[in-house]
Amino acid sequence: MNIRTQASLELGQHQQLVLTPQLRQALNLLQCSTQELDLEIARALTENPLLQRDETPPEAASAQAEMLEHRWAQPTSRTVTDDMPESPAAQSLADHLLQQLHTTRASARDQALVTLLIGDLDEHGRLDFDPAAYTAVLPSSLGIEDEEWQTALRLLQSFDPAGIGARSLSECLRLQLRARAAEWPAAVLATALQLTRHLEDLAAGRWAKLCAALACDRDQLELARQAILRLDPHPASAWTDEAPAYIVPDILFYHAASGWQASLNPALEPRVRVDPDLLAQMEDTTTGPVLRESLQQARLLIAQLGQRRHTILRVAECIAVHQQAFLDHGQAALRPLVLREVAQALGLHESTISRATRLKYAQTPWGVCELKCFFATxxxxxxxxxxxxxxxxxxxxxxxxxxxxxxxxxxxxxxxxxxxxxxxxxxxxxxxxxxxxxxxxxxxxxxxxxxx
The missing domain is CATH 1.10.10.60 (Homeodomain-like)
Structure with missing residues (x-):
């Protein structure tokens, strides 16, 4: 059998979108949140010697800021002044538990054991509890018995928040149910306590199997399920070492004579410029290729930041036009809106609208909303x-x-x-x-x- 192969060359034309580094950077800046953009600018300032922050906002922005601040001012709001005391540092979970421990009548020995357990809690407030392992790392002369560790564990688990010191999710939920027993009828509480031992079946929705295992009907099972849903699987989540995050709106919606309008929050606008002193030196001397490249990159970044502001503002203005009723009356008046409508109105691609609304927030009469909240089927x-x-x-x-x-x-x-x-x-x-x-x-x- 002979097998013949034949190769041929053909010419053809086809379209292909190629993302240049400049376009890729512009798209990245557009989808950045305010915090992410600050990091990008900080990196650019570090890498490019010709860039510097422009700390003198234009008069138009200052006037706009005063106007918007006046519109949104609340008569009863407190004014922050330099002589106001700083907010106290947030209390850690360990401090919260130790404070409770010191109010008990536990012996110094028991308090020491509980303190060791507190130090071993994970980020969810749970404990990998092994009395033998604890005893092994302590001097044998102390003669600590397993029962003492069990006593220390029970004491820790009696503290607030309920569920702290649990050895599993199931135990965490049971501790909370017992701590909040007065919130449910006895029958519902008993079923819920049993249900915590069947979490896998609960997650899979095996209702018939659960009803048979717990000897209850579907309604009783649903009440128990609702009780568990009110619990916190991570009781330590309210305590964190991180400072609380506050959302500062990128867009400010305000009411004008012609209706609701949108404006960029001037306090968040990142403004950078080319260092005028270094630029003057470059004009007086022969500039090397490295500095010429830095100047080009600096001007490109400034242009891209301007384009980012322009695009986000156009999208916000389009949203304001479509959602006038929401801004007047609240969520019940929210109109259907999809990315395609805004994209067609502005002559942009849907992906551009998606990037422009990602992690961007707006101040409205009904609170701060992410721009994506204005899009609804x-x-x-x-x-x-x-x-x-x-x-x-x-x-x-x-x-x-x-x-x-x-x-x-x-x-x-x-x-x-x-x-x-x-x-x-x-x-x-x-x-x-x-x-x-x-x-x-x-x-x-x-x-x-x-x-x-």
Missing amino acids: GVQTDTGEDASAQAIQAVMRRLLAAEQPEKPWSDARLTTLLAEQGFVIARRTVAKYREAMGIPVASLRKKRLSSA
Whole structure:
């Protein structure tokens, strides 16, 4: 058998998008949050000797800042002055536990053992408890018995926050259930305590198997599940060595004569410039290739930062136009909006809009919101207009808040009430939204009231 091979060359044309280093850097700057952008600029200032921060904002920005500050000022807000005391340092979890330990009547020996256990807690507040291992690292002359370690463990587990010192997630949940036993009927508490030993089946939703194992019906199991959902699997999460993070809005929405407008927060605008002294020296002397490259990179960065500001502002202005009703009335008036609409309105790509809204926040009359929160899918109403899913959920919250506790509304009744307000959606959609809001079915809401 003969096998023939034949090679040929063909010419063809095709389009291919190539990301140049400059374009890649511009896209990276656009998607950076304020904190990430600060790091990028700090790195550029370190690497480029011709760059420096421009600490003198233009008069227009200063006037704008004063205007926006006046618009958003709260008459009852406190003014920060230099003579105000600094906030105290946040208390660590160890300090919080030791403070409780010192108020007990435990002996000095027991307190020493508990102190050792506190030092071994992990970031979730749990403990890898092995009495033999603890004893092995201490002088044998102390003669510490395993029972003493068990006593120290029980004492630690009695402290706040409930669940601290647990040896497993299951034990952590049981400690919290016992500490908060008064919050649930005895039958629900007993079922919930048993349920903590079947967390794998609970996570997998094996309801029939759980009902058989716990000898309870589906409603009782659901009440126990809801009790567990109210617990904290990481009781140490409220204590951290890191300073609390505060969100400073990138965009400020303000009301003008023509309606709601958007403005960049001048306090967050990163401004850099080419060092004028070094630039003058370069003009007076022969410039080497390294400095010429640095000058080119500096000017490119300045241009890219300007383009970033321009793009984010254009996107924010477009959002302000589309979401005037939300800015006036809140979430219940949020209109459906998708990235494609903004992209088409601005003549940009959807990915550019996505980058421009990533981790960017806006100050609104209803609090600080991430720009992505203004994008929502739509549901058609009886008038033919679209309403956002978030708006419908806001209306549902208002309806549920007004229901009679002894006669909670079913999903079918909620569907009818929404239709009366112009939101004609299927009952299964109402159920989906209710579950997304973490609200149980009517029968369980009624049972919770009757058992409370």
